Amino acid sequence: MKFSNCFMPTTKETPNDATLPSHQFLIRAGFINQQGSGLYNYMPLGKIVLDKIRSVVKEELDNAGCSEVQLGFVTPMELWEKSGRASKMGLEMLRIKDRKNNDFVLSPTNEEAMVELVKNRVNSYKDLPLNLYQINTKFRDEARPRFGLMRGREFLMKDGYSFHESIEDMQREFALMEETYKKIFTRLGLDFRVVEADSGAIGGTGSKEFHVIADSGEDTIVICDNCEYGANIEAAVRKTRVIDTVKLDLSGKVETPNLTTIDEVSSFLKVKPSQTIKAVIKKAIYEEETKVVVFFVRGDDELEETKACNSVNALELEDATEEDIKAVGLVAGYVGIVELPQNITYKIDNELKDTHDMVCGANEENYHLCGVDVCCKDEDIYADLVAVQEGNICNCCGGTLGYTKGIEAGHIFQLGTTYSAALEAHFLDANGKSKPFEMGTYGIGVSRLIAAVVEQSHDEKGCIWTKETAPYLVDVIVSNGKKETEFDMAEQIYKKLANTYKIDTIFDDRKGKKDTYGSKMADFELIGFPYAVVVGKKLQDGFVEIIARKTGEKAEVSIDNIDYLCQIIDALKNEDYSIKDAIHYVDNKK
Ligand code: ATP
Numbered sequence: 267m268k269f270s271n272c273f274m275p276t277t278k279e280t281p282n283d284a285t286l287p288s289h290q291f292l293i294r295a296g297f298i299n300q301q302g303s304g305l306y307n308y309m310p311l312g313k314i315v316l317d318k319i320r321s322v323v324k325e326e327l328d329n330a331g332c333s334e335v336q337l338g339f340v341t342p343m344e345l346w347e348k349s350g351r352a353s354k355m356g357l358e359m360l361r362i363k364d365r366k367n368n369d370f371v372l373s374p375t376n377e378e379a380m381v382e383l384v385k386n387r388v389n390s391y392k393d394l395p396l397n398l399y400q401i402n403t404k405f406r407d408e409a410r411p412r413f414g415l416m417r418g419r420e421f422l423m424k425d426g427y428s429f430h431e432s433i434e435d436m437q438r439e440f441a442l443m444e445e446t447y448k449k450i451f452t453r454l455g456l457d458f459r460v461v462e463a464d465s466g467a468i469g470g471t472g473s474k475e476f477h478v479i480a481d482s483g484e485d486t487i488v489i490c491d492n493c494e495y496g497a498n499i500e501a502a503v504r505k506t507r508v509i510d511t512v513k514l515d516l517s518g519k520v521e522t523p524n525l526t527t528i529d530e531v532s533s534f535l536k537v538k539p540s541q542t543i544k545a546v547i548k549k550a551i552y553e554e555e556t557k558v559v560v561f562f563v564r565g566d567d568e569l570e571e572t573k574a575c576n577s578v579n580a581l582e583l584e585d586a587t588e589e590d591i592k593a594v595g596l597v598a599g600y601v602g603i604v605e606l607p608q609n610i611t612y613k614i615d616n617e618l619k620d621t622h623d624m625v626c627g628a629n630e631e632n633y634h635l636c637g638v639d640v641c642c643k644d645e646d647i648y649a650d651l652v653a654v655q656e657g658n659i660c661n662c663c664g665g666t667l668g669y670t671k672g673i674e675a676g677h678i679f680q681l682g683t684t685y686s687a688a689l690e691a692h693f694l695d696a697n698g699k700s701k702p703f704e705m706g707t708y709g710i711g712v713s714r715l716i717a718a719v720v721e722q723s724h725d726e727k728g729c730i731w732t733k734e735t736a737p738y739l740v741d742v743i744v745s746n747g748k749k750e751t752e753f754d755m756a757e758q759i760y761k762k763l764a765n766t767y768k769i770d771t772i773f774d775d776r777k778g779k780k781d782t783y784g785s786k787m788a789d790f791e792l793i794g795f796p797y798a799v800v801v802g803k804k805l806q807d808g809f810v811e812i813i814a815r816k817t818g819e820k821a822e823v824s825i826d827n828i829d830y831l832c833q834i835i836d837a838l839k840n841e842d843y844s845i846k847d848a849i850h851y852v853d854n855k856k
């Protein structure tokens with residue numbers, strides 16, 4: 267490819283709403299352009315990167331025995347009604363009507379459609395297992411589309427679905443997909459971590475996420491400093507804390523006028539916050555109703571919203587307003603575990619079970635209770651509700667837990683029979699018995715990965731693509747396009763690299779007034795090709811220069827024989843060499 271033929275409008279302007287480097291650079295370097303909120307066009311360079319990521323994903327999945335299909339992007343609402351998700355999906359699912367007033371959906375995911383595809387076509391256990399995937403457009407009407415490709419509304423996802431005769435076989439496939447995903451992210455050159463994830467209402471340990479480690483990640487990941495344990499904070503667990511409670515001088519109802527926070531109450535009563543019980547009041551949203559729910563955690567713990575939401579099987583939680591709280595007879599700042607108004611749904615954190623001498627609100631304005639024992643016998647009232655904190659102890663090995671930030675790039679999930687049962691997708695097992703398929707589902711954010719690569723790999727000048735994701739590996743730059751000898755040599759190098767050595771090469775052949783060496787280098791740095799070969803003044807002495815974008819390393823190389831230069835580039839392509847090492851390698855081979 268030649269710069270002069272390619273449409274790659276780079277700009278110095280940063281869009282106002284672009285806070286993340288990946289968002290800024292992808293737009294400035296002409297990879298993408300925004301068409302509307304969460305809606306993006308891919309320009310030529312963006313399309314090349316998208317296709318490269320897509321082909322790595324496809325190659326590894328095909329190697330693992332998966333088959334690619336492509337489902338329609340628009341799905342009939344009926345399908346979603348059958349599975350029960352028409353009402354559960356909420357506002358993220360965009361609904362549309364055709365001219366005959368029929369209802370459709372722009373697919374946010376495709377469990378239903380894939381189950382329908384397999385239903386009545388796979389009838390026997392002999393045809394199982396089966397793993398089908400697609401790399402296709404999804405639409406989610408996200409509440410806050412942001413960060414460019416990171417959280418778009420229209421985006422490209424790889425979604426895979428597997429079908430099995432038994433849970434064991436589904437779990438075997440789940441493990442295979444974990445390995446396959448690791449290969450994909452490793453090939454893409456990413457620093458990533460596989461972590462335990464929230465499985466929503468389905469529960470269990472059957473869900474893992476793949477996070478690209480980056481400070482800008484939206485997810486908090488809990489990792490152990492000593493073992494392999496890693497989990498999204500939504501699912502992270504810790505070793506149960508052992509907290510010494512001191513015998514209080516006070517007991518029963520104590521006046522605490524205008525003291526409503528844990529800090530105020532604990533310093534007034536001279537107890538540690540860990541000996542108090544914090545009440546967090548939320549509004550739980552269900553399909554047909556909303557209700558106020560109280561979550562009790564230790565005073566020095568924080569409520570983890572996803573855990574809390576799962577514990578009451580709600581679709582989501584919202585903050586309760588003062589009116590909501592009053593309306594159900596609760597007193598904000600003084601809510602306690604004893605004598606809650608009747609009919610209030612509440613949950614108590616597991617770590618509060620059997621604690622004694624605690625302090626909590628008295629459910630009466632200006633009063634707290636001291637010496638409270640938590641001894642509710644109803645096991646269902648307890649749940650893991652708290653966010654693991656940095657410094658907590660790892661439940662696996664006793665190491666110390668800490669936080670890091672991650673971008674969720676993939677998610678694999680042991681689904682079970684939820685969808686196959688709802689849609690009556692059955693097969694006959696070895697005993698001739700009809701059963702719903704055991705299923706797994708596996709997603710990768712293909713377009714999000716473009717942003718994730720740049721988020722992890724950039725500097726103040728622009729993108730730094732990894733070798734597998736770069737639109738072109740080498741940018742051949744002629745420093746002064748008007749100098750014929752330089753231009754001819756650059757063109758020869760470009761042709762040999764591209765045609766003989768089959769290396770993805772672009773030729774910056776621009777000759778205009780503004781196309782100075784400086785502006786070409788600025789584009790090289792902004793776009794982020796891994797290597798540049800500069801043909802400039804040194805050509806008179808028989809040299810060109812190779813530059814590595816990531817390290818800034820530069821080396822002059824003799825150009826008496828173009829193949830010598832090409833072999834060095836080829837070595838850089840295939841091995842993790844510095845330019846110096848690559849030159850050594852080629853010299854020694856001679
Ligand atoms: P998130 O928690 O980030 O909203 P999710 O849990 O809703 O993601 P999944 O339903 O598991 O996402 O979808 C599979 C993959 O699709 C995710 O791992 C992510 O990489 C990608 N993805 C999800 N939502 C978006 C989006 N709005 N824009 C781009 N990629 C997305």
Ligand code: MG
Pocket residue numbers: 674677
């Ligand atoms: Mg997810």
